Structures are given as structure tokens and as C-alpha cells.
Amino acid sequence: MKISVNRNTIWCDLFVNRLIEYGVKYACISPGSRSTPLTLAFSQNKSIKLFQIVDERSSAFFALGLAKKSKSPVAIVTTSGTAVAELYPAIIEAFYQRIPLIVCTADRPHYLRNTGANQTINQDNIFRNHIRYFADVGLPDVNLKSLSSLIKKTDTALNIALIENVGPIHLNFQFEKPFEPDTYTEKIDVNYINKIYSLFNKIDFKERKETTSIDKVLKKLTHFEKGLIIVGYNNYDNQFSNLCARLSSKLKYPVFADASSGLRCCNHSQKNVIENFTSLIRSKNYKKEFDPEIIIQFGGTPTSNIVQNFFKESKAEKIIVNEFGDKNDPSLTARTILKIKPEEFCQLILEKINLQKLTRRQDWFEKNIKLNEIAETIKRREFQKEEINFEGKIIYELYNLLPSKSNLMISNSLPIRDADFFVSCTNKQINIFSNRGASGIDGINSTALGIAKLSKEPTVLVTGDLAFYHDMNGLHNAIKFNIPLTIVLINNNGGGIFESLPISRYGKTYIQNFVTPLDIDFSKFVEAYGGKHYLISNFNEFKMKLDESLKSRKLSVLEIRTNAKESKLIREKIWRSITSAIDLYLNENKSRSN
Known part of the structure; x- marks a missing residue:
């Protein structure tokens, strides 16, 4: 008996089933017409948890967070055109951190490239400098040769992403209309369809076998x-x-x-x-x-x-x-x-x-x-003299206040450096996350929310005002997916990290082009995304509101306003005190040994 089918539907359904065999449990999907066959295949498969995210850049960073926390591959689906390019920052980060993102982009047919067709760009290996594998899987067809090619390319991609050369991979899908499963392209014998699925129900995981000689070491x-x-x-x-x-x-x-x-x-x-x-x-x-x-x-x-x-x-x-x-x-x-x-x-x-x-x-x-x-000893003594608006003290105290087994996402720029400079060892297990692959400040909020979504334990993000501003769209995920996240927002009103660079000597040019103060009332934005905003003025308030926000299991932003120049001077004072003490100790020991 023959039944009417849509070739796009069979093509994508077979592909999604293959991903499941390789352990893909999560997918982030952004809306679009050309990606309809992929979206439907993912949405109709109950084995994959979907996250529908409008902003493609946020979607990709959210997927990065999911992959970090789950330590498993996460799929991303977008439509054609500039939507594809929005994924690039997160792909770069995944490339350098070796995070397996399975990037699935929809595309117009190849014959429409460079013809002026709407929403059509050259997607052929668009991420070539930061991808572990690329394949254009071609136009869907239901003959065995084409389906075998699709499965072969999928298997190759997933083996690379998960075993051979871990990191993001990109599969580009060309589609011709019609996209919907109830608009048919051909009739196929039902036994043939069953044969297709039975032929491709086994996967062949390749094992990475390497021997490393360490005798010289x-x-x-x-x-x-x-x-x-x-x-x-x-x-x-x-x-x-x-x-x-x-x-x-x-x-x-x-x-x-x-x-x-x-x-x-x-x-x-x-x-x-x-x-x-x-x-x-x-x-x-x-x-x-x-x-x-x-x-x-x-x-x-x-x-x-x-x-x-x-x-x-x-x-x-x-x-x-x-x-x-x-x-x-x-x-x-x-x-x-x-x-x-x-x-x-x-x-x-x-x-x-x-x-x-x-x-x-x-x-x-x-x-x-x-x-x-x-x-x-010196560091702790000096920190006792400082208020919570010293940038180094914020993250130092945060480590001490966090409950055991918490997740802590540390943003790039100053927060990760202050953590590196000043954070002390604790007797608690805290799960640390950071985007240190390319060290960008884009996508930080979305990454933290992806981590928080898959965790039963509290998740805290410590970030600066510029990084927070770069990804305010990502806060929408907190509302849509009911994700609890506490954000400690260090607001020095601009690029405070540049205070430590020689360019800070260049007065007006420095202020206008590097510090770039935002002068934004973040409370309005936080409230717009359904969150609670607190402006923190002292340590006791910080401790109380942190505890309150962690228990609330909602989006909360604890904003601490700081002065980058003053924080720089405090850092230097602490380092001078430590250097003096170290030199004194070494000189005294040298004198005794002589």
C-alpha cells in the first residue's frame, strides 16, 4: 500500500532519530519558515527537550550552558540568512572550549544562491574557522542512496563532535517547499518506509585510541x-x-x-x-x-x-x-x-x-x-578594611557565602580576574563555569541560564555592567522557562578593566572611547523580564539579599555600584602589602641561612 508523504518530513525525522541515538537530549530552536521541517521533526519527538528562543544569539549561548552542565551534545536549529550568522559567537566559544554543539541550519536550495532570493546568503561552511566538521547534506530525497548519504554525514559529524575532535559541528539543510507534513511531495509504499528506519537503527561509535608515551616525562x-x-x-x-x-x-x-x-x-x-x-x-x-x-x-x-x-x-x-x-x-x-x-x-x-x-x-x-x-593573612586583613563596593571583595565574599554544590558562572573581563587575584580556597564544593574559550562578554546571561535550567542546586552569575547589557535579551529565557538565577551585577558604569591598562592615561579620549559609560537604570529592565532588582549598599545587605534571592528560586539581580579607579588603587595597595611582607620574609630567611 502506498501512502502520501513529504520528503522533507521523512528526511528530518530520520535525522533527529539519529541524533537521539548519539545521546542528544536537548535542542534550542529559533523560529523561521525555512527551518519548518527541522522544527517539526524535533518538536514531534518526545525524546528531546526543546527550548524555543527567539533571539538566535541567545539561543546558541543558552545551548552552550546546557551542554556545559549536562556534559552532553546540544542541538541548535535556525532558519536561513542572517539568523545563521547570529550563532557565530557561541560557536567560537564552543570551539575553543571543545563543547559539542550540533548546529543545524536551514537553507534555500543551492540553485538560489547569488540570485537575489530573499533571506539567502552563502551558508556554505560559513563557520569554517571555528567548526570541527561541516557538511551540506543536500536537498532531501527518499531514495536509499540519498538517505544513506544523510546518515553517513550525520554519523561522521557526531563521531567527530563527541569523540574524534570534540567541539561544534555544522550541518546545513537545503529545503524546497512545501514544508508541512500534510502537503505531500510523493507517494511511497509503507513497507519501504519501514525498511528505511530498520536500515538505519544502529550506530557505529568510533573509539579514539591513542597511546601517549610519558617515559621521558x-x-x-x-x-x-x-x-x-x-x-x-x-x-x-x-x-x-x-x-x-x-x-x-x-x-x-x-x-x-x-x-x-x-x-x-x-x-x-x-x-x-x-x-x-x-x-x-x-x-x-x-x-x-x-x-x-x-x-x-x-x-x-x-x-x-x-x-x-x-x-x-x-x-x-x-x-x-x-x-x-x-x-x-x-x-x-x-x-x-x-x-x-x-x-x-x-x-x-x-x-x-x-x-x-x-x-x-x-x-x-x-x-x-x-x-x-x-x-x-594580609589579604584577609586588608579585605576587612574595605566595603562591599570594592570589586575584589564582592567575589571574595561571594565564594564564602555560597551554599555548597552551588553553580557559579563568572563573567569575563574584571570578574574572572578578580576571582583569580583574590578568591581563597573554601571547604565547599562549588561548581565553577566560565566562557574562557574566547573570553568574550557576549552571551554571558544566556549561558548562565542554560546552566541553571539543568541544575537543582542554586546558580549564581557574577558579571559586569557591560556584559550584562550585551545580553539583556537572554533574560527572557528566565521568564519563558521559569529558571531561577541570581545575578550579582558589578556596575562600574563602563569598561572598568581599562583602568588597569596604559590607555587610561589618555584622559578624554580614554573616557569617550574605552570607558563608554552606559548610565542605565538596570532595575527597569530586570523588572520588565519579571525579575527582582536590589541595589546593594553594604555587606550585611548583600548577605541578606543573596540568601533571600537564592531561596526565592526566581530571577534576582543584586546590583553593586563601584568605582573602577578606586578599586584599582585598592588592588595595588593590597599587592604592595603582600610584596613587602614576602620580601621581608625572604630576606630574613636569607640572613639566617648566612
Whole structure:
């Protein structure tokens, strides 16, 4: 028996079923006519949770947040034309963070390109510089050859996105009208349709098999007594933090945990972490005496320029370790890059290191820990003198106030740097998130809301006024999907980070072109998106409203107005105090040893 069908419907339904086989559970869809077949296929499949988001840029960043929290691939669907280009910022971020976004864009037929057809641009590999795989799947057809090609391209894309070269992939779908399933294009035997689905019901996951020789590294670790472990940004789990702490203890190498790594919020590693490293290396005496012989860097490039400069200037042997062998070394001074999972590297070293040959200078480790404690004491003493409108104190106190197991999304620009400078280790597990792939300030609100949507625990975003402004459209997701999110908004009325750059000396030009004050009453916008807005003036109020907002399970914005110039001066005062204390300690120890 033959039945009437729409080829677009069968094509897209088969594709969506294939995604489900690969573990796709979420999809973000923006409205459009040309993408109708894709939208219908996703919406009619109960195995995928859909998020309908009007703004394509927000949709892509929301998908990024979903993927970060779920650690699974997330699909994105858009119509043709400039809607496709709106996805690019989030794709770039996903590319550098290796987040598997499955980008599905609708397109006009190829023969309409460059003909003046409405809403038609050249979508052919439009994201080529920041995508792991691209395929134009062609016009739908129901013959076995075309369907086999669709499945083959989908399988190739998903294996790359999830295993071979993890990151975003792009599939471009051409469609001819009619789009709706009740407008038919042909008649097909029902047995043929059943055959189609039975032929493509199995997937072939490819396993990434790699062997990484670490014998040379073992020799170096056995030989070098003065070492340092740097842990850059990544979404690390408890297994790695435990193994990293054990490796540190075994090698007697202290750990500098970047604020974006999350290792400062984990019981396993605290006793080994020198969280005030960015303060210590401001002392020339410290850098001279504690230049390591070897540095192991896990994950991404460190946040702070001062750490990057230390890495560059150090004479140490440098080893970069990450799962994909990414060259996370802008200094170009690392000679060894190991393509291995960080937890596997730690496990192998712990198993193979020869204890009999391992000679360690206990004082190297202990002195670093002692100097970190000195810096920590001074930092806490200085912070007690400051009010909550000092930008560094806001995030310092936030870490202390957050409930255990909370999610904390830290925006780029000043918030992530202040976290890196000043956040202390806590005895609570806090899940840290950041968009440190490309370090942009776009899409921050949407990413945080994507994370919050999939979490039972409270989610807090700490962000600056410019980043908040860039993605106010994203706040609509909080209303539409009933997402609780607490936003700590640090408002220094413009690009406060530029205060720390030489351009700040250039008076009027600096103010007009770099600071760019917004002069916006954010409370009106927050209320328009159904949220609660609080203007915070002191620490007790901050503590009370934070607790209140976390319990409310709604969108809440705690705005703290700051002065970027004054905050800069306070940072410098704290660093001077720490540097003086470190120099004094080192000089006194040198005198005693003489």
C-alpha cells in the first residue's frame, strides 16, 4: 500500500532519530519558515527537550550552558540568512572550549544562491574557522542512496563532535517547499518506509585510541625537585582534583589553581594550592628564588597576564597536558605537549614514578605554602578594611557565602580576574563555569541560564555592567522557562578593566572611547523580564539579599555600584602589602641561612 508523504518530513525525522541515538537530549530552536521541517521533526519527538528562543544569539549561548552542565551534545536549529550568522559567537566559544554543539541550519536550495532570493546568503561552511566538521547534506530525497548519504554525514559529524575532535559541528539543510507534513511531495509504499528506519537503527561509535608515551616525562619529574603545577580553566571533576592533589603531594610540587579551574573549591586539593600565586609573583625576590625547574600545565591558558608572563619568562621545562593536545601556550615556550586526559596522566605518573629514585627538596614545597599563607593573612586583613563596593571583595565574599554544590558562572573581563587575584580556597564544593574559550562578554546571561535550567542546586552569575547589557535579551529565557538565577551585577558604569591598562592615561579620549559609560537604570529592565532588582549598599545587605534571592528560586539581580579607579588603587595597595611582607620574609630567611 502506498501512502502520501513529504520528503522533507521523512528526511528530518530520520535525522533527529539519529541524533537521539548519539545521546542528544536537548535542542534550542529559533523560529523561521525555512527551518519548518527541522522544527517539526524535533518538536514531534518526545525524546528531546526543546527550548524555543527567539533571539538566535541567545539561543546558541543558552545551548552552550546546557551542554556545559549536562556534559552532553546540544542541538541548535535556525532558519536561513542572517539568523545563521547570529550563532557565530557561541560557536567560537564552543570551539575553543571543545563543547559539542550540533548546529543545524536551514537553507534555500543551492540553485538560489547569488540570485537575489530573499533571506539567502552563502551558508556554505560559513563557520569554517571555528567548526570541527561541516557538511551540506543536500536537498532531501527518499531514495536509499540519498538517505544513506544523510546518515553517513550525520554519523561522521557526531563521531567527530563527541569523540574524534570534540567541539561544534555544522550541518546545513537545503529545503524546497512545501514544508508541512500534510502537503505531500510523493507517494511511497509503507513497507519501504519501514525498511528505511530498520536500515538505519544502529550506530557505529568510533573509539579514539591513542597511546601517549610519558617515559621521558617520568625521568624529568624524577630528576627535577623544584616544580610547579598550573591548572587552567576547564570543567574539572572530583576525580581529577583528587588525583592532582595526590600528584602534588607525591612530587612536592605546589599547585596554582586558576580561579576558572574550580580547584579552589574542592577539599581534595586545598592543602596543596597556592591560591595567592598572582600576588606572590609580583615580588622580584620571589620570582628569582622560586623559578621552578619544571612546570606542568593542565587545561587552558591561565587567566591572568601576570601568570602568563611568569610562564613565559621562566627558565623551567614546560609540559602542556590536555586531552586533545591543544597548544594552550601563547608564550610559545613549551616544548612538550601531551595529548592525554589530565586524570589519566596523573594516574600513570602516580603508578610509574620510581620512589627510590625520587629525591625531593621538602623546603621548596613548604616555603611556597608558607609564603601563600603570609599572602592570605594580609589579604584577609586588608579585605576587612574595605566595603562591599570594592570589586575584589564582592567575589571574595561571594565564594564564602555560597551554599555548597552551588553553580557559579563568572563573567569575563574584571570578574574572572578578580576571582583569580583574590578568591581563597573554601571547604565547599562549588561548581565553577566560565566562557574562557574566547573570553568574550557576549552571551554571558544566556549561558548562565542554560546552566541553571539543568541544575537543582542554586546558580549564581557574577558579571559586569557591560556584559550584562550585551545580553539583556537572554533574560527572557528566565521568564519563558521559569529558571531561577541570581545575578550579582558589578556596575562600574563602563569598561572598568581599562583602568588597569596604559590607555587610561589618555584622559578624554580614554573616557569617550574605552570607558563608554552606559548610565542605565538596570532595575527597569530586570523588572520588565519579571525579575527582582536590589541595589546593594553594604555587606550585611548583600548577605541578606543573596540568601533571600537564592531561596526565592526566581530571577534576582543584586546590583553593586563601584568605582573602577578606586578599586584599582585598592588592588595595588593590597599587592604592595603582600610584596613587602614576602620580601621581608625572604630576606630574613636569607640572613639566617648566612
